[in-house]
Amino acid sequence: SQQGEEDPQALSIQEGENATMNCSYKTSINNLQWYRQNSGRGLVHLILIRSNEREKHSGRLRVTLDTSKKSSSLLITASRAADTASYFCATGRIQGAQKLVFGQGTRLTINP
Amino acid sequence: DTGVSQDPRHKITKRGQNVTFRCDPISEHNRLYWYRQTLGQGPEFLTYFQNEAQLEKSRLLSDRFSAERPKGSFSTLEIQRTEQGDSAMYLCASSPGNWREGYTFGSGTRLTVV
Numbered sequence: 001s002q003q004g005e006e007d008p009q010a011l012s013i014q015e016g017e018n019a020t021m022n023c024s025y026k027t028s029i030n031n032l033q034w035y036r037q038n039s040g041r042g043l044v045h046l047i048l049i050r051s052n053e054r055e056k057h058s059g060r061l062r063v064t065l066d067t068s069k070k071s072s073s074l075l076i077t078a079s080r081a082a083d084t085a086s087y088f089c090a091t092g093r094i095q096g097a098q099k100l101v102f103g104q105g106t107r108l109t110i111n112p
Numbered sequence: 113d114t115g116v117s118q119d120p121r122h123k124i125t126k127r128g129q130n131v132t133f134r135c136d137p138i139s140e141h142n143r144l145y146w147y148r149q150t151l152g153q154g155p156e157f158l159t160y161f162q163n164e165a166q167l168e169k170s171r172l173l174s175d176r177f178s179a180e181r182p183k184g185s186f187s188t189l190e191i192q193r194t195e196q197g198d199s200a201m202y203l204c205a206s207s208p209g210n211w212r213e214g215y216t217f218g219s220g221t222r223l224t225v226v
Contacts, residue, residue: 045215048213084152098210099145100215
């Protein structure tokens with residue numbers, strides 16, 4: 001079953017603008033991860049944020065985590081056409097199996 | 113090691129036939145995962161291995177599905193008596209475990225059942 005819910009489901013912006021995607025989840029987590037998927041391909045890991053962290057940066061990516069609200073956001077700054085892809089959040093739970101549970105994804109389109 | 117490899121990339125099969133997919137993970141990774149993804153959806157967990165032990169199977173995995181990871185290296189996913197509803201992308205991923213880093217995914221095997 002899907003745990004994360006991404007919002008919006010689809011986002012279309014102009015090249016150079018910033019893109020923000022949100023993710024909400026239901027259970028207590030050990031960490032939250034973001035992945036990118038280009039059409040018809042496998043997923044690429046972007047960033048992992050642990051439950052005791054509030055913000056993390058990697059290049060043009062900024063991820064925040066609010067465990068009290070059970071939500072996370074992914075910000076891509078200065079977007080490029082190559083950023084066009086689907087973005088998924090995935091949660092790793094504290095207890096039980098060490099498996100990731102993925103959300104439905106946000107389809108991001110960067111218009112040149 | 114160049115990453116996670118999956119074979120074949122595409123498979124078209126007739127309903128009722130058996131199919132087998134292979135996944136070669138990153139050699140240092142002791143955990144291997146299988147996910148299924150349908151169009152417009154996120155990946156859904158099927159099963160995972162720690163070394164050669166299969167530690168969890170999703171309820172999505174009917175009796176027609178079986179996965180193995182002999183010797184804790186490559187893994188195979190077999191679907192018997194395929195149905196049209198089995199058409200999907202089957203993704204394999206590996207990780208070193210203990211949430212040290214994210215998963216490394218393969219490019220997937222796209223199955224079409226006709």
